[in-house]
Amino acid sequence: MHKERLEDIGEKELIDRLGKFLPINQISDDCALIKTANETLLVNTDSLVENVHFNDITICPEDLGWKAVASNISDLLSSGSKKTIGITICLVLPAKTEWIWVEELYKGINKALKEYGGVILGGDCSKGDEKMISITAFGIQGELELRRNACKPGDIILTTGIHGLSKLGFLIQNKINFDNEFSLNERLIIKSIEHFCRPRVYPNFLSNLLKTRSNNNTKRIGCTDSSDGLFQALQDLAIASNCKAVINYEKIPKDKDWPKGDKWDEYYFFGGEDYELVFSLPEKWAKNLSKLDKNIYEIGFFTDGEPAIEFKDNKKNKLFKNTPFKHF
Numbered sequence: 001m002h003k004e005r006l007e008d009i010g011e012k013e014l015i016d017r018l019g020k021f022l023p024i025n026q027i028s029d030d031c032a033l034i035k036t037a038n039e040t041l042l043v044n045t046d047s048l049v050e051n052v053h054f055n056d057i058t059i060c061p062e063d064l065g066w067k068a069v070a071s072n073i074s075d076l077l078s079s080g081s082k083k084t085i086g087i088t089i090c091l092v093l094p095a096k097t098e099w100i101w102v103e104e105l106y107k108g109i110n111k112a113l114k115e116y117g118g119v120i121l122g123g124d125c126s127k128g129d130e131k132m133i134s135i136t137a138f139g140i141q142g143e144l145e146l147r148r149n150a151c152k153p154g155d156i157i158l159t160t161g162i163h164g165l166s167k168l169g170f171l172i173q174n175k176i177n178f179d180n181e182f183s184l185n186e187r188l189i190i191k192s193i194e195h196f197c198r199p200r201v202y203p204n205f206l207s208n209l210l211k212t213r214s215n216n217n218t219k220r221i222g223c224t225d226s227s228d229g230l231f232q233a234l235q236d237l238a239i240a241s242n243c244k245a246v247i248n249y250e251k252i253p254k255d256k257d258w259p260k261g262d263k264w265d266e267y268y269f270f271g272g273e274d275y276e277l278v279f280s281l282p283e284k285w286a287k288n289l290s291k292l293d294k295n296i297y298e299i300g301f302f303t304d305g306e307p308a309i310e311f312k313d314n315k316k317n318k319l320f321k322n323t324p325f326k327h328f
Helices: 006-021 061-077 099-116 165-173 186-197 205-212 230-241 262-270 283-292 314-321
Strands: 032-035 040-049 081-093 119-127 132-141 145-147 156-159 220-225 244-247 277-281 297-303 308-311
Touching: 040 061, 061 081, 061 099, 061 132, 061 186, 061 220, 081 099, 099 119, 156 230, 156 283, 165 186, 165 262, 205 283, 220 230, 230 244, 230 262, 230 277, 230 297, 230 308, 262 314, 277 283, 283 297, 308 314
Parallel strands: 081 119, 145 220, 244 308
Antiparallel strands: 032 040, 040 132, 081 132, 156 277, 156 297, 220 277, 244 297
8 A cells, every 4th residue: 555655745745735734824834823802822943853854064153043933923924913022942962962053043043032022931942953943923913914814806916125145145155056157256255145144134125015005994904925935825825815926027026147048036935934924915005015115015906817827928937837945
């Protein structure tokens, strides 16, 4: 009898199957919701595993601590968190790990918490063959509920920033050789390494949404983050909301020194770990927000149709034949 392995079914199918053991719709977003008497809590867990997400060559422990926090807070923000309460930390470490490595990791964690809010609430430690940092973050739901399934046909698709930089930073840190046809600009190299090692999130995002809201009765909008890449974020929104995403390639924001070519488009759409927010708004709201925040970019729109992603310029659609990052 054939025994299915995780490499056969893949990460998304694994999550769907695990969802059968959870309450209905519990896996539709990265954050779980817990209703209390006074507030609704948002809870998220994210893990970084040695030789899957990091190693001692690509990132130092202090930057790793920062990144572990940023990845969790990004998920909280993409659900509409107005405040981060704190985090718990699960550490799995080989017994030969030096204390200085752990100390530097926690320095980075505390720097990120000082920047974005929250405290260390506790955690757990265990021995293992490779390092793993798993953080559970707790936030408070704000006035606006941001959910993957809240996009609507006619909505404008927006993103908070430029994608692909973290992927380039990862490649540079791993000393990957690029084609000899071009040389990377020094400014782009520094910027990409910074995006990979010290990703930024957007604590003012929710307040800017509220400032520019054209209809105060609107309480839900479609949103996710691009931790698994821009393509995966768009696909998640389209599937959850049951509509088609149409992307205008010419409006995609890129760094001024970003190289051209199919490979670089692949890095841009499938790179991951950029932690930008990808979301949709009614047209008037989108225009208001873009005027207020120049780091918000319109990149397309949702329309009726089978859940899918396509470019306005059909010649670019071959790009979407690539495969997103998979954990298995």
